[in-house]
Amino acid sequence: MISSIDLSPLVDWSRAQFALTAMYHWLFVPLTLGITWIIAMMETIYVKTGDPEWKKITRFWMKLFGINFAIGVATGIILEFEFGTNWSNYSWFVGDIFGAPLAIEGIMAFFMESTFIAVMFFGWNKVSKKFHLASSWLVAIGANLSALWILVANAWMQNPTGTAFNPETARNEMTSFWDVLFSPVAVNKFLHTITSGMVLASIFVIGVSAWFLLKKREPRMALRSITVASVFGLLASVSLALTGDGSAKQIAEVQPMKLAAMEGLYNGKNEAGLVAIGILNGQKKRDADDIFAVKLEMPKLLSWIAYGDPQHFVAGINDFTKGNASQGILSIPEKVERGKVARQTLTDFKNAKSAGNLVKADSLKSKFYDKEFLDNNFKYFGYGFNDEVKYYVPNVPLTFYSFHIMVILGFGFMVFFALFLFFSARGELPRRKFWLRLAPWIIPLAYIASEAGWVVAELGRQPWTIQDLLPTVAAVTKLDSGTVMVTFILFAVTFTVLAIAEVNIMVKAIKHGPKDEGGTK
Template sequence: MNDILQTVDWSRAQFALTAIYHWLFVPLTLGLSVLCAIMETFYVRTCDPYWRITARFWMRLFGVNFAIGVATGLILEFEFGTNWSNYSYFVGDIFGAPLAIEGIMAFFLESTFIAVMFFGWDKVSRRFHLAATWLTAIGANLSALWILVANAWMQHPVGCTFNLETVRNEMTSFWEVLFSPVAINKFVHTVTSSFVLAALFVVGVSAWYLLRNRELLVARRSIAVASYFGLFFSLVAAMSGDRSGAVIARTQPMKLAAMEALYDGEQGAPLTVIGGFRPETQRRSGEEFYFKIDIPRLLSVMSFRDADAYVAGINDLVWGNPKHGIMSVSEKMRRGKVAVAELDRYRRARAERDRAAMNEIAAKFDPSTVEGETFLTEYFAYFGYGYLKAPTDAVPHIPLLFFSFRVMVGLGLLFIALFAALCWYAWHDVLSRDKCRWLLLAAVWSVPLAYAASQAGWIVAEVGRQPWAIQDMMPVGIAVSKLPSASVIVTFFIFLALFTGLLAAEIGIMMKQIQKGPDKR
């Protein structure tokens, strides 16, 4: 493997490492901030000091988690530049804007009012403090909006055009970027699933108190709030997840096919509930699994809202299927190479100051002419494919996606059932270790499962996009900075050691704080 390929892989590993660690902390921040605000609202409305104690307790845990989330987020933002230099220029005109807006609109809101939230209890009025807590929660979730808009654009680039003069993609519609169906679904699904994680964290910790027969009032109130909150948002997450599947079927069919391990497309395609993969060398058409359990036609329904719809398989997408109008990857590669070659010809013409050749090529990239429109839609639309080496390069890691997707969905359904049961017990005011020990134990164990589901969700989103940094436009191999692989390896292990040490410290502090319990002063 040459050095640049190693750099690509290590840069991917480093970004994945940072994203995984960052995503360990962010969902809890997003959801717990809202839960704290709800609990404090109860305090302000009822003047019951126990609501104040409850809100302050969860705020203490929120603070421990928040700090490390901020730290890992900083690295993530700057890694776009340090590790993905070509990417940063090629799409910076579009991608940078949400990051800047995130800073101006959301981060300042969060970081200003979080100080009031933590330190203002005895310095400001109750209503002002409540407003600060809500503004902190709004700021945190607004920041999620903007980074998810940026991420959605990478999955489905819209609202932009290629400018030959600047050799980059440039934004043409801010609203198209902001309100693309992928962005809307991604935001709703990611934020609501984060609320679910936070709700599980609250019910898990509270259930532990009930099992130990301590902090009973705080624990019961917390479970009551978090289980209704969690039930509502887990249903919203399920609905937005379903909607995301339908959007992916249209915008990233390869990701959907890989998630389902659907090798050959089918009319009335079934949804595989679970299956056992054969090793890659033994997978033949129709015999990819040792066993599998299907639900007939469900994949067609979920993808196109039509039980008889044709869902493209991996082989259709790689090798083409003229009957269903699916272009092969090799044809896309041919067209992409034409686009790259034209750009290279322009480069040489510019170096030789050949004005006539430059004008001739420039006409092909001018969307206002028929020639330009044709070239941009027929050839440049496949620009990224021009860098692929083989058609199978366009296929992401199938087993990883297949199992991650099932972990996410399976656990999501389990959480709905758990929240429903907790709501029932909370409604009847019978939450105690004598009456529902099994349920409380399940709630405690749901905390690590929530993190597993959350990480699995991001694996589906990001591994499913591979090999693209930007779908169809730029593969990761072209997006990377030209750095020696050794330097990326060194920083990878530095970050690994640092993040792991800090995670261990965070878990240690969290455990101690939970053992200590709410401060009753």
């Protein structure tokens, strides 16, 4: 077994490096995704009204977007480098599933974003108002569509669909582009992600504008920006909650172990309640009925959210590890046995081919296209790499707390937008010093919520790089773990320096205000 070789330091460093890069990359993306819509809306008001104040406002936020975009641009490329270096088995195994969406993403990002961003920044006095406005909208659309392709690829890892594994090449091959593109997980992930960007950007705009109001600088710009951002943010946060509900339903269907970890649910039950707030008790046994030290639970809500039925059974972690025949859930050891059969078949195929026994090789290859073998064995291929039951249980405290931080903050943001909209509509904002002082501090919370969402999505599905098919231990390149550690440290230093540079430039640009706004003089 692979587990008998000590790969854990290598896997841990490789995972840490990927997580570091992804989290750093994600510091820039959501603001870009969200603020482009706000800028396009502000410019639309400018074009409609002809009021130069709106042009000034638009150009100021465009400047901040430009800083964020420029420093964040291409940070995602490092993730692709890591696929090739640290996760070579994985990057080969996924085959053309990543190739096609990422190629479209690259072309789209290059042509749509770079062309229209140039018009956005350089074209104020060189193209017509309407052409400039169209460019701003196309930047927003292009940036968000770019995100679509990478999220489609990520969704496939969470729920592989529209593909077939070719044992000859050891790669997955796309059988239906549309199944990959329109998988419900992909659609929901895309909508949830872009709406989270809209929420974060709205908080950013409100937080910065509140600072201007407190400093008694640019009050018209600040008040108008808050109005636009609070309306947009409120609508986006409602959409975020709805798409979050969609995500929960998808997870219940395709990654039920993740759902159990998100809720700290060890023993499944009917009429399962949703833990609104809770603290896990590390001393309690994991098969205890209740592992919480403190919790506030909403009865039946988890059953209803996950399955649309308040009576429905929600499986817990122990139902997956030990199995639950009455619910038709296989235990981990049963899945391991099925996965081993799939791996053995692949081994026999490889050996038959090497020995030149083409008849046997062809017969074994055909199994990988046989529905019964696919449903009963290949579906559990990844379980064939490790016998240990605990290996298949994600980090419950981290998943649980990340999920609850994200949800609690998400609902808090909704209240935040509603309050700012209320104060704005009543013309009370300049007097609401407490809320103005609070608003800038909500910005880091928005980033925490956004990163926490990815922690849930990615750590909650461990040990899988591709759900049920390829665990991290089989996906990793067999490198010296010391080398990966060195690059981790190198990246950590580089990313920290760049992040400090961005924050410095951003803060300077905010303090400078909209005096000579825009990318050109």
